Amino acid sequence: MDTAVWLQSGLTAPILLPLTGALLAFVMRRRATPIGLLSVVALLGAVILQVPSLFADGPQRLAIGGWGAPLGVDLYADGLSVAMLLMTAVVGLGISLYAAAYFRDTPARGQAFWPLWLLLLTALNALFLSADIFNLYVTLEILGLSAVALTAIAGGADALVGAMRYLLVSLLGSLAYLLGVALLYHAYGTVDIALLAERIAAEPATWAAMGLMSAGLMLKTALFPLHFWLPPAHASAAAPVSAALSALVVKGSFYLLVRLWIELFGEIAGGVATLLGLLGAAAVLWGSIQALIQTRLKLLIAYSTVAQIGYLFLAFPLAVGTGATAWSGALYLALSHALAKTAMFLVAGNLLRFGGHDRIADLDRVVQRLPLSMAAFALAGVSIMGLPPSGGFIGKWLLLEAALTEGRWGWAIVIILGGVLAATYVFKVVGYAFTQSENPHQAQPVPATMEWVAFALAVAAVLMGLIVSQPLIVLEIGNPFGIQAEVAVQ
Amino acid sequence: MTPMGFGARAGHLLLIALLAVIFGGLALAVLSLPSESPGLSAQVEAAMGETGVTHPVTAVLLDFRGYDTLLELVVLLLALAGVWSLAEGSPFADRRPGTMLDRLSRFYAPLMLLVAGYLLWAGSASPGGAFQAGAVLGAAGVVLTLTGWRLPVALAGWPLRLILVSGVSIFILVGLVAFFFGAVWLDYPLEWAGALILLIEAIASLAIGATLAALFLGGRPEAHP
Amino acid sequence: MTPAVLYALTGLGLFVLGLYALIVHAHLLRKILAFNVMGSGVFLVLAGLAGRTASGIPDPVPHAMVITGIVVAVAATALALSLMLRVAGATGRARLPDEHER
Missing domain, CATH: 1.20.5 (Single alpha-helices involved in coiled-coils or other helix-helix interfaces)
Structure with missing residues (x-):
């Protein structure tokens, strides 16, 4: 095959493989599980094969249908997109293996799960690869609707109400985003991000679009104070779904916001970056404190997500002046959080399966009884706290470095305080896991796959702290954070 | 209040x-x-000759931004997969129509099929196309559903699901054909473009119609596996 | 004021009106309808401003986008209605539990 075909398959395979898998799993319901597993393995293979050509040829652009922007829709992959694709494929494979075991006793739910889950992966990959803000709207909708439908699979009143609230929030976010797209198109005659970046100017239409699109994406990313919908939805869903929502789905809208910010809005935003950072700081503190006072494990983990999302937004003010360091830190944190948070929610699923509840105070000597799961929780906790060696440590370290080089002590204090609070809520869970509960309960067996997957992902989150340079090099292919490029142009 | x-x-x-x-x-x-802005109308007009259709909105939907349309079909299918994961059976399961509805629907349903076919055909040159045709087909399905007509049980399993996914599938397949001839994904060869677009639209309108009618019906048609 | 701008302002009005209804109404059906009003507002902005061409023949690209948007809205509405029925079945009320009576 020639290079053109390679390029195409590299860019389209992450979208077409899970999509084809979803169609097959929808038609052949009884074979849904093997079809799903096979698709996700193929997806991971395709994304890994993509990396060498990215190193060799730099960022890649594909004009779908042969038209090219502004008439057609372009796909675009640089280091940032591929890092997100890798995260999705690795975490996606872990969640898929877990789900295959998790839904073994409830085949009807499993059959509903697979097509929706594969469509969710399709949407994420399409989102990470799209260079077109209208096309991105469609991917956002697929992402939101599949996430909502997956939340509802759990079936209880909590899950249904959580899914409903999630749906309302998701639709509101999409509509605000779409109105922003409409304004940008009518102001600049294109929906291609690269062309918009050339034409965009500081004027009312841009400001309005920035407000609408940022607000819509903040709502979808659950940035404080727009986080109210996240804990009930993430905590009431089935374990593999909770993991997917917390680890991957919120990263989709965050990624898009970062892209838009770097390419389009960053230079005209002014004080808005500080506002985003302040909301992020509030999220770190509020989310951590809320996590600390929760009595149910899944709610604790969900509020921890609210706090960790807050960290990601600290990059917006810190990037002013330090650029790549702050963005790399936030993205590194996002990647490690995906691994660690998946592990945590999967462990919570194991504990729920084991004891039939997730009340923290009633965890009954689970360290002795499910040692692998609790080891996974502790390792994931190391990354969430940001202790070395872990991916979370590297991410927070880069953010801290960005804050300190510019002498911004306030942001640095928030970063450290959030880590201390995280340590407190992680140790609270681990502490109860050692003690005997006053209400001992009948234990159900937990399939070994479900324990090992959680453990492997937690180990991966820690490994992210040992192999730092490779992920950082991948992230910087094609210069997604736009720092050196501008210098070169001048 | x-x-x-x-x-x-x-x-x-x-x-x-x-x-x-x-x-x-x-x-x-x-x-x-x-107060005056051409948008992309000039570029669309300049490229119309390479699309195989003559109506600009159809050209944008099926050719220039065909990828959006593919994802849009995915959204419809996703909604149905979501609705089916929520419930089985339909609230309209045992509805018996009155004489009036019964007679009228026997008259309307074939007429609607005819209208859908026309809209599909007209779409290449004037307003119309797969979504309009699919909407009419879906409405025909709703009318038939309200009169108590049901898909035969033998067809309610994978044959129905095959029709539902056919819209997305044909889009992917036609795109891949171009791919293997060395062109970019979803780039139709010019001499075939008109025919391929009509093929995609015909199958897509059937899938859209079936999906809309199934969304109206609500629950999964077949019993538990 | 040109018709294009009038359409767009009407669209913005519908968007804000829908947002108001979305916030003040507790019943889920009203919230879902509010989304459809908001969506129509966005489509009106998108399609209305496409008429600002010199020739008077509107720009076809936003029109195609509106068709895509309508299909997405239909799909989302169907899923929302279905979910609403399940919520009503599980909780006895077609509203979110912590909403106040209005």
Whole structure:
């Protein structure tokens, strides 16, 4: 095959493989599980094969249908997109293996799960690869609707109400985003991000679009104070779904916001970056404190997500002046959080399966009884706290470095305080896991796959702290954070 | 409505004020746009000769931005997969129609098929196309459903699901054909473009119609596996 | 004021009106309808401003986008209605539990 075909398959395979898998799993319901597993393995293979050509040829652009922007829709992959694709494929494979075991006793739910889950992966990959803000709207909708439908699979009143609230929030976010797209198109005659970046100017239409699109994406990313919908939805869903929502789905809208910010809005935003950072700081503190006072494990983990999302937004003010360091830190944190948070929610699923509840105070000597799961929780906790060696440590370290080089002590204090609070809520869970509960309960067996997957992902989150340079090099292919490029142009 | 307390009323007024500010800001943005702007109409017109269709909106939907349309079919299918994961069986399961509805629907349903076929054909040159045709087909399905007609049980399993996914599938397949001839994904060879677009539209309208009717029906048609 | 701008301002009005209804109404059906009003507002902005061409023949690209948007809205509405029925079945009320009576 020639290079053109390679390029195409590299860019389209992450979208077409899970999509084809979803169609097959929808038609052949009884074979849904093997079809799903096979698709996700193929997806991971395709994304890994993509990396060498990215190193060799730099960022890649594909004009779908042969038209090219502004008439057609372009796909675009640089280091940032591929890092997100890798995260999705690795975490996606872990969640898929877990789900295959998790839904073994409830085949009807499993059959509903697979097509929706594969469509969710399709949407994420399409989102990470799209260079077109209208096309991105469609991917956002697929992402939101599949996430909502997956939340509802759990079936209880909590899950249904959580899914409903999630749906309302998701639709509101999409509509605000779409109105922003409409304004940008009518102001600049294109929906291609690269062309918009050339034409965009500081004027009312841009400001309005920035407000609408940022607000819509903040709502979808659950940035404080727009986080109210996240804990009930993430905590009431089935374990593999909770993991997917917390680890991957919120990263989709965050990624898009970062892209838009770097390419389009960053230079005209002014004080808005500080506002985003302040909301992020509030999220770190509020989310951590809320996590600390929760009595149910899944709610604790969900509020921890609210706090960790807050960290990601600290990059917006810190990037002013330090650029790549702050963005790399936030993205590194996002990647490690995906691994660690998946592990945590999967462990919570194991504990729920084991004891039939997730009340923290009633965890009954689970360290002795499910040692692998609790080891996974502790390792994931190391990354969430940001202790070395872990991916979370590297991410927070880069953010801290960005804050300190510019002498911004306030942001640095928030970063450290959030880590201390995280340590407190992680140790609270681990502490109860050692003690005997006053209400001992009948234990159900937990399939070994479900324990090992959680453990492997937690180990991966820690490994992210040992192999730092490779992920950082991948992230910087094609210069997604736009720092050196501008210098070169001048 | 219950009478509102002072706090609720103040909150309500605050909300209205906030929304007024949002409206004002957005209106300012719209009013600041240039009063004349061609958008992409010139580029669309220049490229029309390479599309195989003559109606510009159809050209944008199926050719220039065909990828959007593929994902849009995915959204429809996803909604149905979501609805089916929520419930099985339909609230209309045992409905018996009155004589009037029964007679009229026997007259309407074939007519709607005819209209859908026309809309599909007309789409290449004038307003119409797969979505319009699919909507009419879906409405025909709704009418038939209301009269108590049901898909035979033998067809309600994978044959129905095959029709539902056919729209997305044909799009992917036609795209891949171009791919293996060395062209870019979803780039139709010019001499075939018109025919391929019609093929995609015909199958897509069937899938859209089936999906819309199934969404109206609500639950999964077949019993538990 | 040109017709294009009038359409767009009407669209913005519908968007804000829908947002108001979405916030103040507790019943889920009203919230879902509010989304459809908001969506129509966005489509009106998108399609209305496409008429600002010199020739008077509107720009076809936003029209195609509106068709895509309508299909997405239909799909989302169907899923929302279905979910609403399940919520009503599970909780006995077609509203979110912590919403106040209005």
